[in-house]
Amino acid sequence: MTHPPSVLVSLKDVSKSYDDKTVLAALDLDIYDGEFVTLLGPSGCGKTTILRLIAGFERPNHGQIILAGEEITQQAAHLRHVNTVFQSYALFPHMSVFDNVAFGLRMEKVAEPEVKERAIQALEMVQLANLAHRRPHQLSGGQQQRVAIARAAVKRPRLLLLDEPLSALDYKLRKQMQNELKRLQRQLGITFIFVTHDQEEALSMSDRVIVMREGHIEQIGTPRQVYENPKTLFVARFVGETNLFDAVIQTKNNHHWTLTLAQQNVCIKARTHLAHLAEGQKVKVLLRPEDMRLYAPADRQALADQPCLSGKVIERNYKGMTLDTVIALEQGGQILVSEFFDEEDPDFDYRLGESVLVSWVANWEVILVDEQVSPSVAVSAVEEV
């Protein structure tokens, strides 16, 4: 966003609990006008609850919700200028596609000729005007999904809430709908709040990603910030796959740090935002599988000034675009290396059990302070293999 954006929705100190279970704890969140925000997190992290609070299906136990400058905390759902696309679509089964889309306008007592015009327009927007007379159950999953979007968007809300709307679709259709949703959001200029537990979906669609965990926000940032500079270990592990190493800062100056990592000394660029860390401080070093490189043992000379770990190939997974290799390190632990195919490279294909050297692109490591790490985290672990 180039100009300073205005806040459309604000959650101020919002708490919500069911019985004695706290779902949201003193949450503060601002959503800007016109942006595509994704709430990302594992199930039970409270992301759907936020949506339901904004839609008005639930009331917070504490705190305020403000929409376009007006407090709506206690306002009934049917009075809010917010519309929802439900995970199950919730298309009314006894009404035609057209009547489904027209329903919201008719509730507003819009004159019937205008209802007709706007409903057809909304259906054209999702390329379904030709199926207006059908019943929802006569449509495919993807078509039902698009009707649900048209039905919510036809009312021209300030804010569209989408609760895991793509989770019921197969992979290919999901990709297609992701693009379509992005296109619609640009076209309509409506603010989208999109809930998902699919990190790939979150990264590819959003202006901003809000990573949630157990009722609080772990990190807010652009997809790139969240992926490349995760603030916490949870974010790092949830958003994408990670290789994690325990390390200790040995020496540091203004330009370089030396870390001990897997019984090796590794020299990295100084991290200014972590300048407060002292020598001897334990840290976690995080490396993305795609930043790792594999070499044959014979290449050790050439890698002299690079971090270099040795191990054996124990698993190889062909993924089409990439080849994922799991390496058992000599120093203990496993790591995952994800490499793009390079047909020119004769060494690319390693056999199971073969000894290899593992290195990574210098200075792409993410350093996290150790304090937030639970003891259960392994010395170095391959996540989600």
Added chain:
Amino acid sequence: MLHFFQRPRSPFKTGVLVLIWGWMLTFVLLPNVMIIFTSVMTRGDSHFIEWQLTLDNYIRVFDPLYLQVFISSLWMAVITTLICLIIGYPFAFAISRFPAHVKPFLMLLVIIPFWTNSLVRTYALKVLLATKGLLNQSLLSLGLIDTPLRMLYTEGAVILGLVYVLLPFMILPLYAVFDQLNYNYIEAAQDLGASKIKTFWHLVIPLTMPGIIAGSLLVLLPAMGMFYIADLLGGAKHLLIGNLIKNQFLDARDWPFGATASIFLTSAMAILLYAYWRSIKLMKQQVNV
């Protein structure tokens, strides 16, 4: 269907099929054939039936005297159905909104009266409603009335008895649809700006329509035949079709006419059931249940 018959039968399958078909033929088809046969015979003095074909019975059914019974019987059944619907609809909705572990218990409470014979329960009602019955005595001793109210042997008493016995038949199918009702639809309607009343009208009623129809049929049809309730609570004046049939067989000893009346009742039920079946088919096309 075709490959079902082509598959080699197991002895169990053969046994089950023989049992079902045997049962249907002996206890459903045969009695009905006998009734149809009887209905076209002449009344006999010594043997109930005289072997003489006649259509007189079918003409007699349209006698204003009997037509009157049909109409008043239908009237009471319709009122009973409406009362059951008005009580049963919110009742079933309320049960469906209870937590999952309470629901079976509440449904058990609805079903428990079935364990007592409805004849016994109707006698209990009679005790309550009698001129010197419990209700009148309580009202008298409370000073709310000076003379006992006449409650027994009225149309109201018959309808009360029918509602009392048949209410569970309304609640059960309604509960089934409410329990299946996807609450997402209701939230979606509210999300699109529908108030509570509009949500009820545009969503809840259409989506529970199969239950409304099923419950209404389950009440309406038996209500026309429950002769013992009319006997016990309505005296001789408020007859149901069931009473007419019973009287013909047991009191007037006119089996052929009793058979004809029973064919009329059965046909009425068949027509209603067919209408239900058609409406469900239409619903299924409309509602993706």
